[in-house]
Amino acid sequence: MKKMLFMCPLFWGALSALAQPARPAPTPNDTLKSVHVSSANQLVFNLYAPKATTVTVSGDFSKSYGPKNLVKAESGVWTYTTEPIRPDLYSYDFVVDGVKTIDPKNTQLKEGENGYSNLFAMPGSEMDYCAIKDVPHGTLEQVYFFSKVTGKTSRFHVYTPPGYEKMKASLPVLYLQHGGGDNDASWSTAGRANFIMDNLYAQHKAKPMVVVMPMGHPGSGFYMNPGIDEDPYYKQLFDEIMPLVSTRYRVQSDRNHTAFAGLSMGGLQALNIALFSPEKFGYVLPLSTGYFPPQQKMLEEKFAAQLRNPEINRLKLFWIAMGGESDIAYKNGVAVNALLDKYGIKYQTNSYDAGHTFITWRHNLVEFAPLLFN
Missing domain, CATH: 3.40.50.1820 (Alpha/Beta hydrolase fold, catalytic domain)
Structure with missing residues (x-):
């Protein structure tokens, strides 16, 4: 008859802990909303990039469509707030240190021939x-x-x-x-x-x-x-x-x-x-x-x-x-x-x-x- 080998539950717990990767330290990115609407009907863009030197955002939220500079806080979160705009669906692109970057906090995408842009639906009767x-x-x-x-x-x-x-x-x-x-x-x-x-x-x-x-x-x-x-x-x-x-x-x-x-x-x-x-x-x-x-x-x-x-x-x-x-x-x-x-x-x-x-x-x-x- 084969003998059954029983392990102490404490042993299994210690082994399991060793097998799990260490959790990364918490950052502002954990709860960050990359785009939200202010009380004044402005779009507020946020991107966590603590090591970046420049971050811009462009999109059809602005008729000029040109890049807008985000401002960096001590937390490493970069922010830009638009002028008041009306509700609709808007596209936008982040550029971090010269590299176009998809918003990692937003899965809504526009597909193009050479890549993706992000989308944000600003709620309201106009849209x-x-x-x-x-x-x-x-x-x-x-x-x-x-x-x-x-x-x-x-x-x-x-x-x-x-x-x-x-x-x-x-x-x-x-x-x-x-x-x-x-x-x-x-x-x-x-x-x-x-x-x-x-x-x-x-x-x-x-x-x-x-x-x-x-x-x-x-x-x-x-x-x-x-x-x-x-x-x-x-x-x-x-x-x-x-x-x-x-x-x-x-x-x-x-x-x-x-x-x-x-x-x-x-x-x-x-x-x-x-x-x-x-x-x-x-x-x-x-x-x-x-x-x-x-x-x-x-x-x-x-x-x-x-x-x-x-x-x-x-x-x-x-x-x-x-x-x-x-x-x-x-x-x-x-x-x-x-x-x-x-x-x-x-x-x-x-x-x-x-x-x-x-x-x-x-x-x-x-x-x-x-x-x-x-």
Whole structure:
């Protein structure tokens, strides 16, 4: 018979203590709130970095978007307080001694092509439009596919409305494009597109639609010229993404049930689609964009005949929005509108005065989504 070996409980306790790593000494970071709202509706940023020499924060909480210096306390906590601002969803980036640093106390992130930024939702009635509320929610999916255009695997996001699984009818589709430096996840993180659409549906303000959010720069390079031949984006969109969406989802693929909206770089893509491939879409909505002066000149010198294409004025809606005069694309946009006027191209304009930021573009979506497919 084997003998059982019993150990004294005190022995086990001592052995367990030896096996546990020593707990670090307490610091102010243990209970620190990296972002909070003051009683005066200011955002207060805090970062514990006792060995740092400089800490800045930048983001769309400021129209200038430039870096703001945090001040260091003896505790090692750096702090910056904004001017009073209105409730909304804000993005921000810390930079510590010249290195961009994700806030370690905040898991809310905006995904971009080259990294992440943090997000903070400042509560209040003004951000009700994009809040996560007790309403029926749609489904957000990631779709991966191998692109023959680029020779690599790519991805796009798709939002389907609440109850889509039980719907028998095919739905119209909105292609919603991000800007330069962002990616196909940006409209569902910083853009809150899925929650905005949920809230619009709960208020019966928009028709059910599938929203497709592609990667806007599948190849290397940044393409600003007029036309759809240089940038591989258009071939990937027309030949791969749109057919794949029609296969995987119950969507109507005719022109009058297909819309395209894009911001900044995606807005240039929207302009190119309106001018060079209008027959594919019934609704085109460029946001915070405009060709640069050399491209404006190129457009008129090389593509004047294209500007007279009658298909452009057969768009059910050509809706051009800006972020007010502080939008960095404002002057280009005004010049492009004047060129459209010269060639008799019909369009509507809209503005939300929050500059070249996702605050503007979220409110753009709230405005234009109810106009689609009516």
